[in-house]
Amino acid sequence: MTLLQRIGLLLLFLAGTASAQGTLSLQLPECTEPGETQILTAHVDLEPGATLKSYDVRILFDPALVTFLPAQLTQGPWLQSGGPTFFVGDVIGTEMIVNAAILGPGLSVSGSGNLFSVPVTFLQPGAIDFAVSLSTMYDVTLQVLDVLVVPSAVEAPCTSFNLNISYGSGIVELSWDAQDLADAYRIYRKQFLGEAWSLVDSTAATSWQEAVTPESTRLYRVSAQYLP
Known part of the structure; x- marks a missing residue:
């Protein structure tokens, strides 16, 4: 029996607001070993009555701490459930840029779901820092959605509690x-x-x-x- 002891903090940011039409959160494990690859997922929760047709999400990161693997970027099933989609993403400088849209008039999704997932390789132990530098989302009428990004940055130290x-x-x-x-x-x-x-x-x-x-x-x- 081979066992490896590991300890960490999961940062899962989901919150609601009275004025916003939805929230965007980044889900990822925070503590890793150098060289380890984990999955970062962008998740959206829409308020009742709100719809999503397209989005432009940009994640700012420190290339000295992490490396994104855009070739393995995966679209979540949520947007695809609304119809045929356009989906593209890449790393430009220190930003991971992802764009997607449901093709065809009158098509959209509601509720909640994952926009995309992308592998991230951690280069150093300890704190990491991701920030959503831009988040623009449109509803079925092509109006901009008021989506709250929670939080605007992700940064916390790794701690051990004697596992x-x-x-x-x-x-x-x-x-x-x-x-x-x-x-x-x-x-x-x-x-x-x-x-x-x-x-x-x-x-x-x-x-x-x-x-x-x-x-x-x-x-x-x-x-x-x-x-x-």
């Missing part, structure tokens, strides 16, 4: 120190170093366990979750 892993009788058990003001803890797992982390569970407790197959490999990450 312990034990194994016996086919059971892996994780335990960790309680964190002040944490509402819950999320457990991530993967099998190989090159894979992206998968969220497997969330708990308010400071321990968690699962049954595993002998002679298998598991890598674990635990993150503290702070609700708005």
Whole structure:
């Protein structure tokens, strides 16, 4: 049984506002090892009655800390559910620029969904800094949507809270120190170093366990979750 102890913070920014017609958030794991690749996802929540037909989103980043992989940029299924789409993205300087639109008059989507996902390779440990430098979205009538970007930047230090892993009788058990003001803890797992982390569970407790197959490999990450 091979186990790797990992600890980090997941920054998931979702919020609402009385005046905005929706929110745009960046979802990504914040703590990584140098050279590790993770997935950054742009997610939108629209208010009832709001529609989305097209968007122009630009993410500013520090190339000394991270590298985007635009060749592996993937459009989310949300916009495609509204009809045939135009989708393009690339890195220009220190910006990741993504544009997409549903083709054809009267076609749009509503509700919530992922705009796109892109792999990001982290070059250094510790804090990262992403900012949405531009976010322009249009509804089915080609009017600009009032979409709140939450937050305008992502930056936080990596912290460790003594993650312990034990194994016996086919059971892996994780335990960790309680964190002040944490509402819950999320457990991530993967099998190989090159894979992206998968969220497997969330708990308010400071321990968690699962049954595993002998002679298998598991890598674990635990993150503290702070609700708005």
